[in-house]
Amino acid sequence: MIALLILCITADPWADASPAVWYGPGAGYGQAYYPENILGPPDPEATPTAPSVGENNLLTLGENGWVVLEFTDNSIINEPGVDFTVFENVMDTGSGYFQECAFVEVSQDGLYWLQFPWNTETLEGLAGLMPTTGEDPTNPAVSGGDQFDLGDLGLEWVRFVRLTDCGDAVTDGGLFDLDAVAAVNWSTGIQGETTPPSVSMTSPFHSSFILSTEETGTLSCYTIDGRMAGQWQIGGQSTSHTLSADFLPTGVLFFVLNESTFSGVRLLQ
Ligand SMILES: [Ca+2]
Numbered sequence: 438m439i440a441l442l443i444l445c446i447t448a449d450p451w452a453d454a455s456p457a458v459w460y461g462p463g464a465g466y467g468q469a470y471y472p473e474n475i476l477g478p479p480d481p482e483a484t485p486t487a488p489s490v491g492e493n494n495l496l497t498l499g500e501n502g503w504v505v506l507e508f509t510d511n512s513i514i515n516e517p518g519v520d521f522t523v524f525e526n527v528m529d530t531g532s533g534y535f536q537e538c539a540f541v542e543v544s545q546d547g548l549y550w551l552q553f554p555w556n557t558e559t560l561e562g563l564a565g566l567m568p569t570t571g572e573d574p575t576n577p578a579v580s581g582g583d584q585f586d587l588g589d590l591g592l593e594w595v596r597f598v599r600l601t602d603c604g605d606a607v608t609d610g611g612l613f614d615l616d617a618v619a620a621v622n623w624s625t626g627i628q629g630e631t632t633p634p635s636v637s638m639t640s641p642f643h644s645s646f647i648l649s650t651e652e653t654g655t656l657s658c659y660t661i662d663g664r665m666a667g668q669w670q671i672g673g674q675s676t677s678h679t680l681s682a683d684f685l686p687t688g689v690l691f692f693v694l695n696e697s698t699f700s701g702v703r704l705l706q
Pocket residue numbers: 448449450451452453508509510511
C-alpha cells in the first residue's frame with residue numbers, strides 16, 4: 438500500500454516577511470521579537486480600551502524609523518473598497534484616541550513606492566489613527582485599524598507595504614508601534630513579473646525636466662503631505678517631453694502619470 442502525502446500549502450491574508458527595517462531614535466521595544474511580532478494577524482486580545490501591549494505583539498519604529506512588510510504567499514489586490522488594514526495599538530481613552538502615526542506606502546517590487554496622500558489637519562491617510570477591535574481583521578466593517586484602498590493610487594495589486602514613523606511631521610502621541618498588516622482583498626500566490634516603470638524622468642529640481650514615456654495623459658506631482666504641487670498634460674507625437682518645474686517645492690515629491698500607471702517616483706533633493 439502506498440501512502441500518499443498530500444502537502445496543502447495554504448496562503449494567508451497576513452504579511453509574511455520583513456525584508457528591511459531601519460530603527461529611529463527611541464526604538465528598541467519589540468526588537469527581540471522582530472519580525473514575528475509584526476507578521477501574522479494582529480493581537481486577537483486587543484480592544485479599543487485595552488489595546489495590544491507586549492513586545493511579542495508590537496514593534497516600535499522610533500522617530501522617522503521605517504519597516505517593510507512583504508507578502509510572499511499572497512498579493513493584496515484592488516477590489517471595490519478597502520483592500521488592506523494596518524493595525525497599531527491605538528487606545529480609546531474615553532476622551533479621544535491616543536494616536537501615534539506612520540506614513541503608508543505600497544509597492545509591487547519593493548523598489549518603486551507610492552505613498553497614500555494624507556491630510557495635515559485630520560491626519561486621514563496615515564496609519565495609527567483607529568483602534569483595533571479584536572474582531573475579524575480581514576473584515577473592515579468590524580476590524581477597526583487604518584484602512585487603505587489601492588484604487589486611490591491607481592494600483593491593481595501590491596506585495597509590499599512600508600510604514601514610516603511620522604517623526605515631527607505631525608502632532609501625535611509619540612512613536613508608532615506596528616502590530617500587523619492584514620490583506621482584505623487578496624489572491625493566493627504572487628502576481629507575475631513586476632511591471633517595469635514605463636516612465637523615465639530627469640531630476641525635477643532644475644527649472645525644467647524631461648519626461649520620457651509613450652503614454653499620454655496627466656502627470657501629477659504631490660508633496661509628502663499629499664498636496665498637489667504641479668500637473669502637466671502629456672501628449673502629442675513625441676515621447677520626450679520637456680516640462681517646466683521651477684515652481685515645484687523642494688523636498689520629497691512623488692509623481693503619478695495617469696491614475697492607472699504604476700510609475701511612482703520619489704526624489705530627494
Ligand atoms: Ca500572507
